[in-house]
Amino acid sequence: MTxxxxxxxxxxxxxxxxxxxxxVMLLCISVLAxxxxxxxxxxxxxxxxxxxxVLGSGQMVSTPLIRLLxxxxxxxxxxxxxxxxxxxxxxxxxxxxxxxxxxEYGAVMTLRIFILCLTSVALSMTTDYRELxxxxxxxxxxxxxxxxxxxxxxxxxxxxxxEARLTLAARRLRGQQRAxxxxxLLQTKDYMGAIFTGSIRRIQHIAGAMESKGFGAYPDxxxxxxxxxxxSAPYWxxxxxxxxxxxxxTV
Amino acid sequence: MLTDSAPxxxxxxxxYTYEDSDRRTLEQISLDVRAGEWLMIIGSSGxxxxxxxxxINGQLPRxxxxxxxxxxxxxxxxxxxxxxxxxxxxxxxxxxDPDAELVVGTVEDEIAFGPENLRVAxxxxxxxxxxxxxxxxxxxxxxxxxxxxxxGQRQRTALAAVxxxxxxxxxxxxxxxxLDPAGKKDVLRIIEHWHESGGTLITASARWDKTVLQCSRVxxxxxxxxxxxxxxxxxxxxxxxxxxxxxxLPHDTVSHNDKQADASIDNDTVKQPFANMxxxxxxxxxxxxxxxxxxxxxRPALDDVHLTLQxxxxxxxxxxxxxxxxxxxxxxxxxxxxPMRSIYRNHQDTARQSIYDRAADTAYLFQxxxxxxxxxxxxxxCVYGVRASLNLHPRDPLPDRYRQEAEDMxxxxxxxxxxxxxxxxxxxxxxxxxxAVCQFLLPRPLYILDEPGSAADYLTxxxxxxxxxxxxxxxxxxLIVTHEPELFAGADRMLTLEQGRLIEAASPV
Numbered sequence: 197m198t199x200x201x202x203x204x205x206x207x208x209x210x211x212x213x214x215x216x217x218x219x220v221m222l223l224c225i226s227v228l229a230x231x232x233x234x235x236x237x238x239x240x241x242x243x244x245x246x247x248x249x250v251l252g253s254g255q256m257v258s259t260p261l262i263r264l265l266x267x268x269x270x271x272x273x274x275x276x277x278x279x280x281x282x283x284x285x286x287x288x289x290x291x292x293x294x295x296x297x298x299x300e301y302g303a304v305m306t307l308r309i310f311i312l313c314l315t316s317v318a319l320s321m322t323t324d325y326r327e328l329x330x331x332x333x334x335x336x337x338x339x340x341x342x343x344x345x346x347x348x349x350x351x352x353x354x355x356x357x358x359e360a361r362l363t364l365a366a367r368r369l370r371g372q373q374r375a376x377x378x379x380x381l382l383q384t385k386d387y388m389g390a391i392f393t394g395s396i397r398r399i400q401h402i403a404g405a406m407e408s409k410g411f412g413a414y415p416d417x418x419x420x421x422x423x424x425x426x427x428s429a430p431y432w433x434x435x436x437x438x439x440x441x442x443x444x445x446t447v
Numbered sequence: 448m449l450t451d452s453a454p455x456x457x458x459x460x461x462x463y464t465y466e467d468s469d470r471r472t473l474e475q476i477s478l479d480v481r482a483g484e485w486l487m488i489i490g491s492s493g494x495x496x497x498x499x500x501x502x503i504n505g506q507l508p509r510x511x512x513x514x515x516x517x518x519x520x521x522x523x524x525x526x527x528x529x530x531x532x533x534x535x536x537x538x539x540x541x542x543x544d545p546d547a548e549l550v551v552g553t554v555e556d557e558i559a560f561g562p563e564n565l566r567v568a569x570x571x572x573x574x575x576x577x578x579x580x581x582x583x584x585x586x587x588x589x590x591x592x593x594x595x596x597x598x599g600q601r602q603r604t605a606l607a608a609v610x611x612x613x614x615x616x617x618x619x620x621x622x623x624x625x626l627d628p629a630g631k632k633d634v635l636r637i638i639e640h641w642h643e644s645g646g647t648l649i650t651a652s653a654r655w656d657k658t659v660l661q662c663s664r665v666x667x668x669x670x671x672x673x674x675x676x677x678x679x680x681x682x683x684x685x686x687x688x689x690x691x692x693x694x695x696l697p698h699d700t701v702s703h704n705d706k707q708a709d710a711s712i713d714n715d716t717v718k719q720p721f722a723n724m725x726x727x728x729x730x731x732x733x734x735x736x737x738x739x740x741x742x743x744x745x746r747p748a749l750d751d752v753h754l755t756l757q758x759x760x761x762x763x764x765x766x767x768x769x770x771x772x773x774x775x776x777x778x779x780x781x782x783x784x785x786p787m788r789s790i791y792r793n794h795q796d797t798a799r800q801s802i803y804d805r806a807a808d809t810a811y812l813f814q815x816x817x818x819x820x821x822x823x824x825x826x827x828x829c830v831y832g833v834r835a836s837l838n839l840h841p842r843d844p845l846p847d848r849y850r851q852e853a854e855d856m857x858x859x860x861x862x863x864x865x866x867x868x869x870x871x872x873x874x875x876x877x878x879x880x881x882x883a884v885c886q887f888l889l890p891r892p893l894y895i896l897d898e899p900g901s902a903a904d905y906l907t908x909x910x911x912x913x914x915x916x917x918x919x920x921x922x923x924x925x926l927i928v929t930h931e932p933e934l935f936a937g938a939d940r941m942l943t944l945e946q947g948r949l950i951e952a953a954s955p956v
Contacts, residue, residue: 413532
């Protein structure tokens with residue numbers, strides 16, 4: 197996903213709504229995704245989430261994210277499918293069985309993971325973490341150290357992406373060519389290691405910078421821009437919960 | 448409790464050893480700093496000045512581990528173990544890399560972050576924000592995200608964030624290194640003003656420049672020990688020769704250094720590939736009508752840029768922070784996708800080439816060497832490009848000829864003994880030299896160096912210059928981004944970027 201906290205995206209719905217409303221919406225979608233046990237409604241929910249994210253952020257879901265979802269989803273689909281033996285048997289080889297029930301279970305579980313991943317990434321990419329901290333601390337009374345911890349965890353994805361961009365650029369400029377076969381796997385392993393090392397260093401830097409500015413010194417802190425819940429937020433939250441209840445009872 | 452007679456800061460027998468290292472970076476440092484004093488720590492690359500700053504501000508060993516011996520006191524507090532709130536209310540510190548000091552967010556968020564943690568009221572935070580954004584010329588970017596700012600703007604934001612804490616002690620390690628001359632002047636004015644209002648100031652520098660004469664006392668560090676200490680004019684009067692020998696003061700060292708380098712690097716092996724390039728006066732790169740705008744930006748970062756780099760030419764690129772220098776170098780190197788029909792290499796439009804093809808002909812030194820590292824040790828880092836160009840697998844041995852050459856280069860940079868260390872563990876100047884050595888080991892038609900001399904001592908600059916001149920002699924073109932053109936005497940041309948438009952200097956450097 198190419199979502200960022202940038203100016204071009206800031207006019208779009210997902211950038212404009214407050215973090216609390218987004219969290220409520222994410223929880224509603226998660227409840228539905230976990231509740232649904234049939235392929236068609238799960239597929240419809242997945243499509244609706246995808247379209248809502250694209251329209252709400254004004255940006256397409258990026259190829260790297262689709263690749264990541266495929267890398268997680270395809271093996272998971274295979275394993276889930278083979279783990280359930282219900283309904284008609286379509287194929288059998290030794291102990292392995294492919295059944296109609298297994299296929300449906302695999303598809304539902306995989307789509308569930310896709311939905312949870314997409315919504316989490318969308319929340320991470322379209323939310324200003326300082327705003328999220330303000331909302332959690334001032335409205336939900338979450339201790340600010342914990343709220344910052346959660347918010348920084350959300351920033352880890354963009355951080356990984358930035359680190360990946362830098363690492364890849366450095367490697368290309370140093371003459372690394374795209375490998376094939378086993379060499380490509382080794383190259384990827386090496387590359388991922390460098391990204392994580394770089395990200396951990398960045399996190400250490402951020403932690404050091406926070407501490408040197410008195411973070412955690414007192415049990416509470418002031419906010420220059422105190423979080424104010426928009427007047428429209430209760431309607432969006434209530435509407436989301438209502439729609440979820442209706443769908444929960446009908447699907 | 449602090450009194451007028453007691454030192455504000457007291458170090459007694461302080462030694463420090465980094466984790467995974469068996470040698471002390473600091474050795475028996477004893478030092479008193481009085482309230483209201485301006486102490487300047489000067490030392491060549493690797494002398495331990497940044498480590499000393501980080502021991503005083505408590506980051507070592509608190510964050511990076513390692514072992515500290517001796518005592519450090521600020522009044523009744525040991526910064527290595529003090530509560531963060533107490534520490535932040537008494538001192539602020541700032542290093543060379545602003546990215547290591549910022550906590551992600553907008554400029555306003557960054558500046559407000561510290562006071563918010565110290566429970567300063569919102570109205571007072573607003574007053575500090577207004578004052579600091581005005582003083583550090585950050586008003587126009589007050590609501591911008593810090594990662595969208597230029598290096599100089601980020602550095603000024605980091606300084607504003609520290610000053611917003613209103614500390615009693617300020618520790619600044621090369622705070623103006625990545626700033627343009629106007630930015631440097633602004634930052635120095637702010638620091639001086641802050642010091643005149645009664646603050647205690649500790650600054651670190653690799654070079655003896657004109658600001659030194661404004662401080663109260665200078666400490667010269669060498670190999671982790673205090674070598675000299677005293678008022679600046681007294682040190683200059685009595686120890687000028689020693690300071691020159693230590694490359695803290697400039698002197699005519701190039702010829703000496705060239706001889707030293709010639710003895711350690713076998714030039715024959717690397718001269719071959721471009722030895723005849725001077726005979727063909729085909730430009731290495733030709734830029735015509737280049738206009739570039741970042742997505743979402745309101746104005747172009749580069750506007751109608753025309754530029755030709757010939758083989759064997761060393762060109763300096765100057766300009767204020769945010770003028771488009773890094774954008775231009777990133778487009779030339781292939782890090783950014785250039786617009787169609789704007790940048791040509793060998794008569795080919797680079798916009799049609801893959802990033803691999805664009806990168807194959809260009810060596811690029813990042814502004815911050817840490818962004819460049821791709822390997823775990825100095826040695827692996829040094830030979831990474833060679834191995835990639837030879838398409839060697841991880842277990843394939845490096846041919847003897849290249850191994851010898853890499854060893855010679857590391858010896859020249861003074862890094863051979865540190866070949867098994869992590870590149871991240873090197874000092875700022877050593878990192879710059881390693882980054883350069885990695886690139887100059889492979890002959891390329893075009894070398895782009897983004898602020899290679901920033902915060903480096905004169906020895907590091909001499910060595911960098913030697914590598915540059917050698918590449919130019921071999922027929923390569925060099926584009927050096929710098930805020931200090933005087934360090935690169937002998938360059939053929941100087942170009943200046945002003946708000947994205949390129950202007951050629953009337954006279955050569």
